[in-house]
Amino acid sequence: MRIGVVGAGTMGSGIAQVAAFHGHQVYLQDAQTEALERGLGRVRKSLERVAARKEGAEAEGLVEQTLSRLTSGVELEPLGESELVVEAVFENFEVKKSIFETLDGLCPPAAILASNTSSISITRLAAATGRSERVIGMHFMNPVPVMKLVEVIRGVATSDACFEATRDLALDLGKTPVEVNDFPGFVSNRVLLPMLNEAMFAVMEGVAKPEAVDQVMKLGMNHPMGPLQLADFIGLDVCLDILNVLYEGFKDPKYRPCPLLRQLVDAGRLGRKSGHGFYRYE
Ligand code: 3HC
Numbered sequence: 463m464r465i466g467v468v469g470a471g472t473m474g475s476g477i478a479q480v481a482a483f484h485g486h487q488v489y490l491q492d493a494q495t496e497a498l499e500r501g502l503g504r505v506r507k508s509l510e511r512v513a514a515r516k517e518g519a520e521a522e523g524l525v526e527q528t529l530s531r532l533t534s535g536v537e538l539e540p541l542g543e544s545e546l547v548v549e550a551v552f553e554n555f556e557v558k559k560s561i562f563e564t565l566d567g568l569c570p571p572a573a574i575l576a577s578n579t580s581s582i583s584i585t586r587l588a589a590a591t592g593r594s595e596r597v598i599g600m601h602f603m604n605p606v607p608v609m610k611l612v613e614v615i616r617g618v619a620t621s622d623a624c625f626e627a628t629r630d631l632a633l634d635l636g637k638t639p640v641e642v643n644d645f646p647g648f649v650s651n652r653v654l655l656p657m658l659n660e661a662m663f664a665v666m667e668g669v670a671k672p673e674a675v676d677q678v679m680k681l682g683m684n685h686p687m688g689p690l691q692l693a694d695f696i697g698l699d700v701c702l703d704i705l706n707v708l709y710e711g712f713k714d715p716k717y718r719p720c721p722l723l724r725q726l727v728d729a730g731r732l733g734r735k736s737g738h739g740f741y742r743y744e
Contacts (some may be wrong), residue, residue, distance in 0.1 A: 463631065466491065466544035468561055470501030470534070473578050474550035476606025479505040480635050482531040490534040491541055498534050505532065508607050542568035546631065548600055550578040553703040558582060559590045566591035574624055576600040580700065581651050581707040584617035584644045594619035598628050601648060604696065612637040617644050646711030651704050659705055661689035662720035672740040690740040694733035702727050
């Protein structure tokens with residue numbers, strides 16, 4: 463399949479990598495050359511990790527063969543050759559809406575337009591296009607090459623044929639698709655973010671230090687990462703955006719973002735990517 467990916471950040475580059483690895487022809491687009499360079503660097507490094515776990519013939523050529531199926535550029539036009547495009551830019555409705563309008567004009571009528579959004583309404587994005595039945599959510603988890611889940615989100619108008627094609631692609635990428643409907647935060651972030659938020663309240667109220675909260679959840683509940691470590695990994699700005707979508711979407715105070723989270727984001731402490739969040743990073 464010819465697959466387009468818009469946005470070469472952590473998620474976009476991960477999606478492009480997995481698609482190229484599984485034999486698809488991928489065009490990765492980003493408006494910024496530096497973002498593309500960083501994204502392709504991440505793909506190479508990640509593929510080298512994948513290759514290091516394999517042996518003999520399987521490992522040989524894995525990196526170069528995968529990269530040979532991956533082209534990239536700042537131009538939007540090559541996306542018009544895609545059978546399916548996954549949009550993976552940052553969480554801003556107006557930006558995503560404008561990308562969907564552009565893609566709708568560029569791509570053949572039969573192409574599927576998918577969004578990797580973590581919480582923005584698929585139905586609203588679909589309404590920006592003239593093909594709402596072929597717009598869908600394809601929500602990958604970070605790190606994309608490792609995590610098995612893809613939440614496949616049906617907008618109000620998404621057709622069965624579009625859902626089935628997207629589900630089949632997720633299976634082809636070695637993922638496990640799970641069907642969900644279009645409500646704020648879908649399932650993953652509606653369940654995950656309140657837990658991360660509660661952990662932040664516990665720190666803010668002095669119940670325990672971040673290390674202690676994380677240890678409780680890692681050792682007591684067998685989570686691979688504690689909630690504050692995970693929030694830093696996701697990005698504190700992304701966590702705040704998602705909580706705001708939940709809070710606005712349901713108008714329920716239980717989704718109120720923790721003031722400590724707001725404060726850290728205001729201070730530019732965005733987690734791992736900025737070198738400082740609840741923890742410091744080299
Ligand atoms: N590319 C390729 N392989 C990778 C990789 C990458 N980017 N990152 C890790 N790996 C591989 C490693 O090579 C290793 O493979 P092996 O077991 O065969 O040797 C395996 O994954 C485990 O990696 P590490 O040993 O380096 O580290 P850990 O065992 O600590 O695992 C982790 C790292 C997989 C990130 C684990 O800590 C984890 O599962 N954390 C939770 C992640 C999570 O919850 N993600 C979801 C976030 S929410 C989200 O994405 C939704 C969004 O909308 C907010």
